[in-house]
Amino acid sequence: MKAKEMICIVCPLGCHIKVLKNDGVYNVTENKCLRGKEYGIKELTNPIRVLTTTVKIKDALLNRLPVKTKEAIPKHKVIKCMEVINSIEIKSPISVGEVIVENILGTGVDVVASRSM
């Protein structure tokens, strides 16, 4: 299998690391620290991202309320999550941290308001 190249984002150094899977074992090279190794394996096996976006809001100062997934979600679910978030509309008032979508797409992660409005 070909090694997967990626840029490590754990620190500003931005190492261009290589991750290779051999007999079920991950081998990370070109990393300068242990955290880089962890990052490389995670990115290959289960990359996750925090999704930040907006949701329609009524009777508020603005047309959109910013929201985020409270924890990181699997990267491949980001677009699907967008579609879910896009199809709802909420009403003001909303407080920061309030849950907007519970357990989105079964990820176990809530979508919460990232400001009060």
Add this chain to the structure above:
Amino acid sequence: MLAYDIVVIGGGPAGLAAAIEAKKNGVDSILVIERDRELGGILQQCIHNGFGLHIFKEELTGPEYAEKFIVELQKLGIEYKLDTMVLNIREDRLVNAINTEDGFMIIKARAIVLAMGCRERTRGAINISGTRPAGVFTAGTAQRFVNMEGYMVGKKVVILGSGDIGLIMARRMTLEGAKVLAVAELMPFSGGLTRNIVQCLDDYDIPLLLSHTVIEIKGKDRVEGVVIAKVDENKRPIKGTEKYYECDTLLLSVGLIPENEISENVGIKMDPITSGPVVNEAMETSIEGIFACGNVVHVHDLVDFVTEESRRAGKNAAKYIKNQIQSEGSITETKPGKGISYIVPQKVRPENIDKTLDLFMRVDNVYHNMNMVISIDGKEIKRMKKRHLAPGEMEAVKIKKEDLMDSKHAEITISLVEEGA
């Protein structure tokens, strides 16, 4: 006439932190003046996360970061006026401001904190040829439309400039259904954080074209396309490398400029490199009692540093009100040496420092494995290993008060030397 001990101009992260810190340091009569319809400044449109790692030890979105300060400001009972514009200030610290409710106001301040932030460089400032159709936006304007107003500014997008706002907007536009064709960057390196290149471009297969620029905009009514060319080491387009990108939108993320109309009009001394006021260790400008902090002084990469710097301004403004500023003694100047483009503050009164002096700076190129050497009057006092340095990332250095106090100092120099040199 209204009168306050401290008037803070700007209710973004800088103004909020300065006002809160001034209050905590014993000044009760404070007014924050904000021109927008709410507090928080540009943070309110920065809905992505990555803010607050230094200050709160957690990753927050822009609005969350802002809200923490807004709530604290309100709890402390600090007065503020929204939708209010300062027209000018005078050297004797009279502030002229207007809004729809109070009308024309003359406000007497004993100290002023300037925290007006910065604005984006435009197409004109970088002089792109071609037509002048609709569909050319600065990234920040597009960000406001998309994130706050809920409107899309385009369907097929090219972005010029790989500063963080440009990268963030590439992802944001993509998530909202637009197609981002490419991000072109004039320099051979990106001005944004690596993390943003990975999570905003690589994640969505958006190409980053380093050493490329937009040389022409086409389209009569709305943008119909742009021509991108590779540039040589002098940043001149190379003939024969032109490529046409059909698109309806061009977003510009080509730099930020401190917004200093008010500062310049009152005659505050400016630093031509930072485009902000020359300040001392107290964040005081060349006019006594007028302080400045945040992006109005120099453009920061992280809001956390804005907060830190602004707390210093707020604290010193409070000290000034209470006549506690130590302004006797010599003045030391900071001098950017090899590899450093600027240092803030530019002037230092060692007597007025509590424990350590914080210096912020930017380097002038991408460097690897360098030593950052700090010298006082030519004598090296500190040397720090730096594995990675880039102009997009601010560097901070602390100098102990003892190091500054033990002799008569004329200047602090910071420069980069190669490891082993």
Add this chain to the structure above:
Amino acid sequence: MYDVAVIGAGIIGAFIVRELSRYDLNIVLIEKDTDIANGTTKANSAIIHAGYDAKPGTLKAKLNLKGNPMFDKVCQELDVPLKRIGSLVIATNEEEMESVKELYKRGIENGIPDIKILDGEEVREKEENISEEVIGALYAPTAAIVSPWELAVALAENAADNGAKIRLESKVTDIEKIEDGYRLSLGSEAIDTKYVINCAGVYAAEINEMVSSKDFEIYPRRGQYNILDKSAGNIIKHVIFQAPTKLGKGTLVTPTVHGNLLVGPDAEDIDDKEDTATTSDRIHMIRQVSKKITTKIPFYTTITSFSGLRARPSTEDFIIEEASQAKGFINVAGIESPGLSAAPAIAEYTIDILKEIIGNLEEKQDFNPTRRPVIRFMELDDEKKSELIKKDSRYGRIICRCENITEGEIVDAINRHGGARTVDAVKRRARPGMGRCQGGFCGPRVMEILARELGKDIKEIVKDSSDSYILTGETKQNQA
């Protein structure tokens, strides 16, 4: 049926329609674009020339001489800024000094008042930043600067105040001769008029050929400019030209009436009458050539570059006459430089032709030559600012941070006769977006105000032309 239809709402059409509105006539001003002054009028050097340059005996010479002193009155009546700052034609060597002397002689022949030749020292006394190379200049104190688009807007507004109709976004697609006049097709609509005045700028020949044979041709000649920040506006105090040489006329440097600095233009014959693009080589060239005037121009403070098209006539002089095969159809065409300077005189000259055709015209008793003054908030003293906000709180809200333009001024620019319908039209009248940020902050707010005042959805607000949409829809479209 209208008595007179004026085609083209540039500075010429606007001057003519305002002059016509003095008389008891039913008139209409027809414009293909979304705004008045949207063609050559918005993109030129904005100079009222003294008049020494035109060839003696030509209409250009005659009408420039007559037009120049007419500006003070009209600008005062309509509350449009005008500054008589004078002009200098500089020479850097003996050959150029010869052509300066030629210009002086021509100026005397054209009857231009108070012109004189200065030596290098005298030039430096007037302009401290002028190039060291300058050895002399022709000084013409009557030269002035104005904002041509604001003037055209004011003229059209005043005409409308006095009863004229303004029809924007109405392109004349065909003209038919009817029994006692003409029928103008405006897309799906048509209007009838007894007389037509053709002020269609670079399209004047096409309009003429709808009723007549090919009497003349108009070639577009493009000129590019740089406009610099107000911080650069004081570098030069007069309109400064370079002495014409075998290589051409060089470029000019001048302050604008709003305190910016203008550098340009070049001259380039092109084919496309819509091509107002700028090109990097030309902008580079005008910057290089301007160094002959002064090397102190801080081009890094450039706010924007733009280009405009001059309407160059095949006859080389202004064409102001009845069309050869169409009675009562007057062409006012080929109005290239010094067209702006001559404009008030062109209007009078045109109306004299019309009077000859119609016979005498009846002057209105109630013609009002003045326009409701434009409030420029930042120019008021503190007390006036205070009173104004008390009267109308919208003057207490700043929309444009660079130039401190209030909501009140923007609303006023929209709600006048011939008012702004687009973001650029607001910018041309009240200046939000003209400053350093070029509308970055205020653009969305201006769109909001336009939408509110015009009763439109914000997505319908355009930048300039009717197809220059700004927003492409709402977010949240991809739904599960």
